[in-house]
Amino acid sequence: MKKIFLLLLILNQFSVFSQTDKLYYFIEKDSLLGVKNQNGKIIIPAAYTLIPSIYDGILKEEIKGNLIPFWVIKDGLKMYDRKGNFLFEPYMFDAGFDDFSEGYMRFVENKKLGFANRNGVKVIPAQYDWVSHMNFGFTEYCNGCYFDYSKDEEHPSIVGGTWGYIDKNGVEIKPTEKRNHPKDFETEKHQFIPYQFVYNKKEKQILDFFEKRKTQIIKIYKINCLKKELYFEIIEKPSDLNPFYKIKTFEICDQYFQGANENYDECKIFKVSADGKNFFVTYMDLVDHEKYSEYVERKIPVDEWIKKN
Incomplete structure (x- = not known):
């Protein structure tokens, strides 16, 4: 079960929008994993021995990431692009x-x-x-x-x-x-x-939205210390892979400084639409399927989230 969750967390890291070719995992000889496109063309040969039961139930799921991680038994984790080219070792x-x-x-x-x-x-x-x-x-x-x-x-x-x-x-x-x-x-x-960090006018307006709600957000986070502060910074901007601004929170409690963990800290990462009009707080939701479970990112409008808390 631990291996299943680990794999799905890896896949979730690189989930973006669909590309031109649709890619899928496939298994050969019950122990070799590879990647092929919708026409059956082999993108990454099935040459990496993994436990097939890990993939049972998700082989029909489309690979939507522009980066494809492969955990190679002998060599460790490798990163490939959608054409099957090796990129780097994380x-x-x-x-x-x-x-x-x-x-x-x-x-x-x-x-x-x-x-x-x-x-x-x-x-x-x-x-x-x-x-x-x-x-x-x-x-x-x-x-x-x-x-x-x-x-x-x-x-x-x-x-x-x-x-x-x-x-x-x-x-x-x-x-x-x-x-x-x-x-x-x-x-x-x-x-x-x-x-x-350096921001243009539009980006400053986005951050101003959060600054106006800072006191309420600090209360929700329950930052209990004598000297407390919360920073909001834009760490990623809209691109072909991602249609949102990504805002990360940094807590300053007395002299202790801590940035939110982007993959595990719930409701401490915000996303804003490319036009700067829709503001969301994000969290990870564990979704159970028949043969596997996966973490899926959920978004809630910020003001709705504040009102509920």
Whole structure:
């Protein structure tokens, strides 16, 4: 059952709108999985041994993602495009495979880490020994560092090396010694990462919608601390793959800063239609089918959600 949920979570990550060719999974010899189109043309050969029962019940479901993940037994998770071309290997760690965060996923190449976007394009080359998730518009990296398992084998710390920060374009960020913007991010060394987001008039109006409802949303989230704040930032914009603006919440409780988990934190990610007129809060709903279960994203109009809470 755990494997079924894991697979469906993987598939859900890359669910977008239908493409020209309709793609489907198929099984050969009871243990080999592949992908073919609606005409029977093989897109990805059935050469990756997996437990067939995992797919029982979803083989007729169309693959709508522009990225196709395959968990290869010997080699781990691989990412392919809809033409069957290998793209990259997602970063794997003790909790599983990497998720998209603010539109970016970490990938591994020659034992180095970089970032790819939702189109499968490697936007930041793999040149770091370690990088954090993209969060609040930037990421922390290190080179020459390593995982120290001597004190905690399950949760090793990262030690040594040279550390720094880069933005979403891979440009080095130089921390400042003082805060120059109210939303500059304060590091553990009490330096400041310059605020990374820039918005046009329409985007500012979208965020203003949430700012006007901030007090109500904070109450719903039950942020209990002396000094509390909630930021709303646009982390993804409408594209051919996605018709919505995606707004992520960042909670500041006293000095603790936490961005919402885009895949698991219910009602902490918002979506807005491309015309900026329809506002939704999102959550994941577990839907049970006859032979499998899957997580499906649901949307509720923001004002309706606030009224109910």
